Amino acid sequence: NAGVTQTPKFQVLKTGQSMTLQCAQDMNHEYMSWYRQDPGMGLRLIHYSVGAGITDQGEVPNGYNVSRSTTEDFPLRLLSAAPSQTSVYFCASRETGGKRARHNSPLHFGNGTRLTVT
Amino acid sequence: AQKITQTQPGMFVQEKEAVTLDCTYDTSDPSYGLFWYKQPSSGEMIFLIYQGSYDQQNATEGRYSLNFQKARKSANLVISASQLGDSAMYFCAMREGPIQGAQKLVFGQGTRLTINP
Numbered sequence: 001n002a003g004v005t006q007t008p009k010f011q012v013l014k015t016g017q018s019m020t021l022q023c024a025q026d027m028n029h030e031y032m033s034w035y036r037q038d039p040g041m042g043l044r045l046i047h048y049s050v051g052a053g054i055t056d057q058g059e060v061p062n063g064y065n066v067s068r069s070t071t072e073d074f075p076l077r078l079l080s081a082a083p084s085q086t087s088v089y090f091c092a093s094r095e096t097g098g099k100r101a102r103h104n105s106p107l108h109f110g111n112g113t114r115l116t117v118t
Numbered sequence: 119a120q121k122i123t124q125t126q127p128g129m130f131v132q133e134k135e136a137v138t139l140d141c142t143y144d145t146s147d148p149s150y151g152l153f154w155y156k157q158p159s160s161g162e163m164i165f166l167i168y169q170g171s172y173d174q175q176n177a178t179e180g181r182y183s184l185n186f187q188k189a190r191k192s193a194n195l196v197i198s199a200s201q202l203g204d205s206a207m208y209f210c211a212m213r214e215g216p217i218q219g220a221q222k223l224v225f226g227q228g229t230r231l232t233i234n235p
Contacts, residue, residue: 033222040127040227042209042227043209043211043225044225045223048222059224088161090163092163092223096221104151104168106153106165106168107153107163107165107223109162109163112161112162
């Protein structure tokens with residue numbers, strides 16, 4: 001199994017450009033999420049999804065859109081990139097076990113995307 | 119207010135010594151879970167250990183153990199017999215939310231651990 005796959009690994013954007021960070025998982029996890037990691041601030045939740053067709057906002061959603069059309073994919077869209085969005089982005093998924101949630105199941109992370117906005 | 123607080127931005131420890139990384143949390147939910155992750159310089163996030171709020175015993179996984187003090191709302195990670203490969207960033211995280219609903223993980227700021235030879 002590949003686990004959680006993120007593409008691209010690196011990206012440089014100019015202010016105002018748009019792009020989509022891709023995330024796919026092959027573990028049939030219902031829960032998927034996006035975090036950004038900034039120095040001294042840990043990981044902050046941007047958006048998350050508990051299943052296909054269901055998304056919700058995390059702690060820092062502004063400037064980002066998500067959709068979840070399939071269980072496997074959870075893309076993150078930057079509509080108009082800003083220098084404040086320079087960060088490392090992680091996609092993560094976890095097993096929620098259907099009717100019985102797996103309360104101890106950990107997040108499985110992708111390898112991250114390093115985004116620079118100039 | 120911070121839900122997860124890691125008060126040690128950096129720690130330096132001699133190889134083979136034990137090390138304790140601090141984590142305090144804030145929640146009013148009686149059901150919650152605490153996770154520790156390791157992030158080496160290569161950048162990936164590696165799950166280490168989990169402690170549930172109803173677990174009667176402290177969690178252990180090899181050289182990792184969790185000193186869970188529920189009344190103090192602390193969940194410190196203890197690494198025994200530290201090795202050079204333990205040098206990394208360590209994150210504490212808390213799962214919050216209803217068991218049957220959306221459960222989010224909230225992360226602390228991290229502690230950078232350096233093991234000296």
